[in-house]
Amino acid sequence: MLRIFYFCAMANNEELFKKIIAHSKEYGFIFQSSEIYDGLSAVYDYGQNGSELKNNIKAYWWKSMVQMHENIVGIDSAIFMHPTVWKASGHIGAFNDPLIDNKDSKKRYRADVLVEDFMAKIEAKNAADIEKARKRFGDTFDEQQFVETNARVLERKNQIAEISKRFYKSLGENDLADIKLQIEELGIVCPVSGSKNWTEVRQFNLMFSTQIGSVSEEANEIYLRPETAQGIFVNYLNVQKTGRMKIPFGIAQIGKAFRNEIVARQFIFRMREFEQMEMQYFIKPGTEMEWFEYWKSARIKWHKALGIPATKYRFHDHEKLAHYANAATDIEFDFPIGFKELEGIHSRTDFDLSAHQEYSGKKLQYFDPELNTSYVPYVIETSIGLDRMFLAIISHAFDEETLEDGSQRVVLHLPAILAPVKAAILPLMKKDGLPEKAQEVMDILKYDFNCQYEEKDAIGKRYRRQDAIGTPFCITIDHQTLEDNTVTLRERDSMAQVRIEISKINDIIKDKLKIEF
Numbered sequence: 368m369l370r371i372f373y374f375c376a377m378a379n380n381e382e383l384f385k386k387i388i389a390h391s392k393e394y395g396f397i398f399q400s401s402e403i404y405d406g407l408s409a410v411y412d413y414g415q416n417g418s419e420l421k422n423n424i425k426a427y428w429w430k431s432m433v434q435m436h437e438n439i440v441g442i443d444s445a446i447f448m449h450p451t452v453w454k455a456s457g458h459i460g461a462f463n464d465p466l467i468d469n470k471d472s473k474k475r476y477r478a479d480v481l482v483e484d485f486m487a488k489i490e491a492k493n494a495a496d497i498e499k500a501r502k503r504f505g506d507t508f509d510e511q512q513f514v515e516t517n518a519r520v521l522e523r524k525n526q527i528a529e530i531s532k533r534f535y536k537s538l539g540e541n542d543l544a545d546i547k548l549q550i551e552e553l554g555i556v557c558p559v560s561g562s563k564n565w566t567e568v569r570q571f572n573l574m575f576s577t578q579i580g581s582v583s584e585e586a587n588e589i590y591l592r593p594e595t596a597q598g599i600f601v602n603y604l605n606v607q608k609t610g611r612m613k614i615p616f617g618i619a620q621i622g623k624a625f626r627n628e629i630v631a632r633q634f635i636f637r638m639r640e641f642e643q644m645e646m647q648y649f650i651k652p653g654t655e656m657e658w659f660e661y662w663k664s665a666r667i668k669w670h671k672a673l674g675i676p677a678t679k680y681r682f683h684d685h686e687k688l689a690h691y692a693n694a695a696t697d698i699e700f701d702f703p704i705g706f707k708e709l710e711g712i713h714s715r716t717d718f719d720l721s722a723h724q725e726y727s728g729k730k731l732q733y734f735d736p737e738l739n740t741s742y743v744p745y746v747i748e749t750s751i752g753l754d755r756m757f758l759a760i761i762s763h764a765f766d767e768e769t770l771e772d773g774s775q776r777v778v779l780h781l782p783a784i785l786a787p788v789k790a791a792i793l794p795l796m797k798k799d800g801l802p803e804k805a806q807e808v809m810d811i812l813k814y815d816f817n818c819q820y821e822e823k824d825a826i827g828k829r830y831r832r833q834d835a836i837g838t839p840f841c842i843t844i845d846h847q848t849l850e851d852n853t854v855t856l857r858e859r860d861s862m863a864q865v866r867i868e869i870s871k872i873n874d875i876i877k878d879k880l881k882i883e884f
């Protein structure tokens with residue numbers, strides 16, 4: 368058996384990101400949309416392995432939300448909604464991003480992202496100083512004391528606080544001239560041209576619109592939904608009544624959302640058509656902070672249950688709150704492009720239900736039998752991008768290993784529960800009845816697991832192909848199998864091989880797929 372003795376360090380994150388993108392295409396995970404026509408910017412298709420992985424992420428989320436919570440139910444609402452929905456929700460007025468162009472490179476940026484990246488660079492300098500000090504002082508290092516007393520670190524922290532205070536104030540007041548001034552004063556340059564030759568900052572609405580109705584009828588402008596949440600809010604009463612739901616209760620949904628993103632250059636991190644997995648939790652007003660904390664810890668537990676190290680996640684509390692929120696945090700993930708938002712947890716107050724009540728004229732309240740009174744429920748929302756979750760999973764799983772014999776393998780250490788293929792069934796040779804026996808094994812397992820039968824190429828090559836798509840088990844059928852009904856079971860990460868009876872395979876795979884959250 369080969370043992371791994373060296374994990375190849377990635378040259379840099381940009382290179383790693385490029386490798387993940389190339390790997391995703393080469394192994395049927397993700398393709399550029401309409402590729403034969405040179406593609407459509409920021410739109411992607413999921414291939415044969417990608418759609419399996421995506422479905423498994425959905426199932427993992429749905430199970431943890433709907434199946435594991437007696438008071439959470441799921442719905443599937445339409446993408447098209449009445450246009451007034453978006454007036455009530457504030458999206459027509461306020462779903463904007465501030466954009467700015469660089470006159471030399473002609474590249475367009477989100478002004479808030481330019482400033483946030485600038486602050487992140489300062490923060491990175493502090494992180495580097497902390498690491499240096501940790502190495503210097505060893506076990507006696509007290510990080511808190513260092514951060515609170517080191518002059519350089521303190522100065523940078525103050526700088527970040529000042530930039531952030533001014534920026535979010537200007538953004539909140541829609542003072543676009545000051546945002547431009549701040550970008551100039553900070554000396555932020557265009558990463559492409561290196562110049563500071565910026566246009567004015569403008570607000571840009573992110574919703575896609577289209578027309579509903581035939582040409583002869585009076586056409587009505589409608590929107591492709593920019594979030595799935597509103598489909599839940601407008602169905603609040605339907606679900607509460609027909610499901611006889613008692614507060615607190617939740618409604619979950621997985622579905623497509625569309626945003627005409629200004630900057631969409633980060634593969635599936637920021638797409639114009641993407642999928643969200645959202646859950647709105649309806650609660651008694653005044654209990655929101657308690658539930659906000661509850662969902663923060665429930666959601667981070669869900670992520671960590673996949674076995675990804677805790678250091679890859681962090682919370683980022685919002686300083687600038689959206690128009691609907693009274694508390695908000697992001698769960699950020701350490702992507703190859705840095706720590707970025709993976710999931711949002713928002714305390715949305717009664718903003719949405721009250722607004723829909725006002726615009727529709729329909730009462731959207733809850734009669735609380737304990738209090739003997741009616742109220743508009745408050746809402747805690749958990750909202751995660753399915754595609755971002757996909758990117759987090761595949762980028763953490765991707766690994767290039769040099770083995771003991773000097774050969775290389777690319778392997779996806781995917782959590783088994785999410786792997787597109789759970790087991791590959793491989794007859795050692797294409798003769799002597801081995802394919803027929805392998806097919807028998809396939810017929811036993813295929814009812815419980817997504818399996819792949821492969822007989823082409825040498826067995827080593829077939830193992831590598833399965834490693835590259837993250838298949839946790841390879842099952843090899845050889846001449847001995849014909850005699851005693853045993854097979855070789857090879858485990859992906861350790862590459863350890865054991866001889867086991869066919870009747871035991873099912874339990875071994877099932878055991879590997881167990882997960883608790």
Ligand code: ATP
Pocket residue numbers: 594626628635636637638639641642643708709710711750751752753754755
């Ligand atoms: P960002 O600040 O990155 O634009 P956001 O704060 O606008 O994200 P939300 O409106 O809170 O995002 O949406 C919830 C989740 O939906 C995000 O945490 C993210 O995972 C996902 N998401 C949002 N926009 C996109 C997009 N353009 N492409 C892919 N996923 C997205």
